[in-house]
Amino acid sequence: MSLGPPGAxxxxxxxxxxxxxxxxxxxxxxxxxxxxxxxxxxxRGSKLRLTKLDDxxxxxxxxxxxxxxPTATIDEDQMKSKEGKEKWRNFMMPYEKKVDxxxxxxxxxxxxxxxxxxxxxxFAVRMQFYAIEIVRNREGLNDWIYEKExxxxxx
Numbered sequence: 001m002s003l004g005p006p007g008a009x010x011x012x013x014x015x016x017x018x019x020x021x022x023x024x025x026x027x028x029x030x031x032x033x034x035x036x037x038x039x040x041x042x043x044r045g046s047k048l049r050l051t052k053l054d055d056x057x058x059x060x061x062x063x064x065x066x067x068x069x070p071t072a073t074i075d076e077d078q079m080k081s082k083e084g085k086e087k088w089r090n091f092m093m094p095y096e097k098k099v100d101x102x103x104x105x106x107x108x109x110x111x112x113x114x115x116x117x118x119x120x121x122x123f124a125v126r127m128q129f130y131a132i133e134i135v136r137n138r139e140g141l142n143d144w145i146y147e148k149e150x151x152x153x154x155x
Contacts, residue, residue, distance in 0.1 A: 033107045033116055036133075041149040045133075045142030051099060054134050061131040064091050070135045073111040076122045092127040102127045112141040 039048065051057065061068070064087070078084050095102045108124040109116055124132075136142050 029106055033121075037116060037145070040142050040145040042146070044140075044146045045137035046140045048137050048142075050130055050134055050137070053095070053098060057095075057131055058134050058138055060091070060094075061135060065131075068132075068135070070112065070132070070139055070141055074108070074122060074132070076110065079122075079124075079128075088125075088128060091131070092125070095127055099127060099130065108132060112136045113144075115145075 079088070092102060102125070104126045106124060106126050106129045107116065107121045108129050110120055110122050114120040133142070
């Protein structure tokens with residue numbers, strides 16, 4: 001198994017370090033996911049700003065992905081196909097120096113109608129998360145989370 005520079009070999013004595021890194025990554029990813037969900041329970045998504053660049057990201061995403069249906073389930077195979085990866089890479093690169101951790105891995109709900117779950121969640125990078133969740137929030141598709149959490153107040 002080769003990791004790092006070409007020709008570099010994985011040292012079996014360092015394998016535990018990779019396992020620790022994976023665990024740290026998983027913890028950070030779960031923290032991001034649960035924090036975002038907790039925010040959506042407290043604030044209507046339609047009133048939420050995820051970055052200082054929400055307007056720019058929203059307009060850019062709508063221009064680059066005009067056929068994206070925010071109510072539909074994301075086709076992960078298409079998103080991660082060679083063409084999909086290239087299109088996303090072209091979309092994301094302008095944010096490299098503008099958005100912290102723009103390419104850090106995170107979890108994304110495949111459909112805005114569902115909570116995070118094993119079958120309803122896909123691995124994505126932070127800019128994919130921001131772009132898709134900004135659209136969902138702007139279009140009120142995440143407001144149900146707040147309404148569900150505050151249903152007792154309406155009674």
